[in-house]
């Protein structure tokens with residue numbers, strides 16, 4: 001009997017998606033041993049936005065969190081999300097930083113590293129994959145799911161093959177916006193399973209309301225593992241709920257083997273947190289609803305609301321339809337990048353400008369130039385001479401891997417921060433988020449960290465502007 | 474291409490399930506024409522608890538609501554839920570009342586009458602079916618879904634065949650507690666489709682989190698119509714959301730043919746209501762969560778919380794496990810009735826008594842006696858001599874249809890209330906809910922009806938005790 005594996009996301013993506021990554025280590029630790037006892041394929045417990053949130057909002061050392069969770073989860077592989085060459089930050093880092101980060105993540109207890117790139121450029125995840133393999137970790141390579149005229153089953157299958165060729169131990173189809181519909185998932189998983197020999201995992205969000213059905217069809221198509229969240233932190237912008245899927249598969253050929261009674265105890269633990277967070281406003285019930293507009297426009301929910309708010313600022317909400325028609329045209333011009341952070345904002349903003357100016361590419365933000373120039377990596381389809389010329393003028397696009405242009409930087413960084421570090425890992429925290437880490441180090445030294453355990457929850461989630469507010473891992 | 478039909482429940486079950494049936498006619502009317510324009514198989518808009526709620530809480534005439542909705546929904550069949558011989562009340566009524574009620578429902582605009590009985594005793598729905606057929610309505614006969622050793626695919630298929638034989642135009646599998654899991658739904662629908670020629674519809678609730686998946690597998694098995702709610706009033710104790718299912722089936726052989734853009738407009742209309750109701754406390758976010766315990770214990774969520782609260786009152790919450798083991802034994806003794814109102818309360822209370830007394834059936838409430846005596850109809854399996862003797866003593870059970878023992882009552886009722894009626898339908902309101910209707914008539918006469926439109930929403934839903942608070946239609 002083929003057992004379907006379950007990755008539980010409650011310690012990472014679920015709270016990242018519902019409560020702006022505000023779950024504290026103290027809130028996690030009392031239940032980790034029970035989570036460890038469930039028999040999950042893995043526990044997603046680190047990475048994504050949690051690293052930044054620990055340092056920036058929670059006054060916690062993310063490395064310390066990792067070690068504490070590991071100490072209580074001795075049986076279940078821990079899993080993290082890594083943004084390829086961006087690691088857990090917001091720009092490309094030098095290879096020596098990437099390699100050292102992966103080494104330290106594994107040394108501190110990480111088992112499975114899920115690695116993705118917003119452009120689906122395999123070169124942007126290769127260094128992390130190789131480093132993970134070298135350190136004895138499980139390297140899971142991602143394909144960001146999107147729809148476009150070039151994103152055929154063939155293209156996805158070929159991408160998967162390339163990642164397998166790089167040595168990835170498994171493939172993850174990562175659908176951060178919940179755009180993947182059930183029967184499309186069936187065909188996609190079939191195509192990828194035929195293309196590669198390594199296991200295939202599916203990650204999606206409930207945002208548009210199709211995700212549970214999508215998992216069911218993906219499972220019928222042979223997917224090996226899916227990501228779910230225990231019910232009190234499931235649905236809405238988070239993952240499908242764990243228990244209903246486990247119950248649905250029970251006594252079928254897809255049985256997960258997980259015990260519903262034990263899962264019920266886990267849910268029991270988190271239910272009061274859910275209530276507390278709703279009470280305090282940290283969990284907005286709007287996050288728990290279904291927003292099917294993403295399925296209509298094939299753009300992530302977060303991008304859609306950004307477009308609306310940009311248009312509102314210009315008193316031009318009536319132009320929304322026009323902008324929504326412009327989005328696929330800009331995407332085409334930019335080589336059909338997946339619509340994930342940061343490309344979703346870049347394409348969205350450019351589309352708004354094109355419509356509001358009454359002339360396409362009259363105004364071009366530097367991020368748009370960056371995409372066309374190749375600073376984020378290679379786009380899925382080539383960018384035409386015409387667009388390249390229009391946007392870059394005489395400047396030549398780069399064709400190498402963006403990080404090839406970055407000198408090794410670890411030594412310099414270490415030198416800069418040497419007076420403040422208390423552990424080797426601090427060098428990496430500083431490398432990724434210099435200001436944020438420095439502020440944390442200072443408070444740590446002064447003994448002014450405010451790690452109030454369990455209570456009170458922040459009154460309203462106020463994620464930092466720009467960099468932080470539309471993470472859709 | 475076989476089109477799957479969608480029944481939209483937003484005007485009935487969705488708000489009954491989420492906001493204690495408090496949606497006002499004034500809140501419905503502005504969107505009815507647009508709903509009518511979608512192309513739904515039907516619009517569930519009346520019956521269930523709405524009749525009582527109109528008169529009891531909203532100071533509205535339910536008949537007037539029906540006429541007003543009908544005036545704006547000229548194309549889409551209207552649908553209602555009828556509790557068999559209980560109509561929209563809480564006891565068995567005489568056949569003349571049942572027949573007159575059905576006649577008036579159809580005369581006022583009803584097209585499809587969904588008729589169920591809590592015991593699944595076909596005799597309890599036969600009068601209503603025949604009356605519906607006679608008046609030219611569509612008679613949909615229900616099978617209440619439940620699990621037990623006697624509830625095999627064979628039994629359900631046979632029950633469906635009996636209902637078809639009575640002249641029902643379609644069959645509905647009614648899973649009020651969300652117990653039906655996807656692969657079980659597949660097998661069940663297959664079995665019923667093989668047993669009958671008439672269309673088969675599936676009704677379930679999202680409560681336990683499996684419902685969307687259940688619809689998908691039911692559709693693959695050939696179900697003709699499913700019940701969904703527009704997203705702002707979907708999930709939790711309500712139905713699965715309409716839009717994700719429509720999107721999922723698009724461009725497949727199961728396409729519903731509905732337009733997602735138009736559905737998006739409907740969602741837009743209801744979204745502010747959702748927010749208002751959450752704000753005012755009428756919609757408790759707890760209702761929006763997933764409760765998988767129903768799947769573990771195979772009892773409805775409402776019954777489970779009733780058991781807990783009964784045990785709390787006796788300071789015996791630690792006996793919950795014991796009670797949960799007693800429930801299937803009591804069900805067996807009582808002939809495996811489906812666990813729906815009122816049998817869920819009766820079986821639950823009896824189980825609590827059996828455990829707390831330390832001796833089974835030492836204390837037997839009159840409702841338990843009623844079940845064993847046959848006052849609610851014939852149970853799915855026979856009740857043993859031993860149990861019958863133990864509970865009824867020398868009293869003999871009745872074997873006829875319960876309503877056979879009720880004399881015609883319409884003339885008497887009409888006589889009683891003749892001074893207060895303003896329309897023929899008032900006789901029926903009074904027949905079903907004498908006190909409630911009388912109070913309504915009085916306010917209507919005095920001009921003191923409080924039909925405050927749209928605002929304010931009741932601060933907290935406080936359904937009337939006993940009869941009203943665990944309706945799980």
Ligand SMILES: [Co+2]
Pocket residue numbers: 013176203204205472473
């Ligand atoms: Co995610």
Ligand SMILES: [Co+2]
Pocket residue numbers: 486649676677678945946
């Ligand atoms: Co219902």
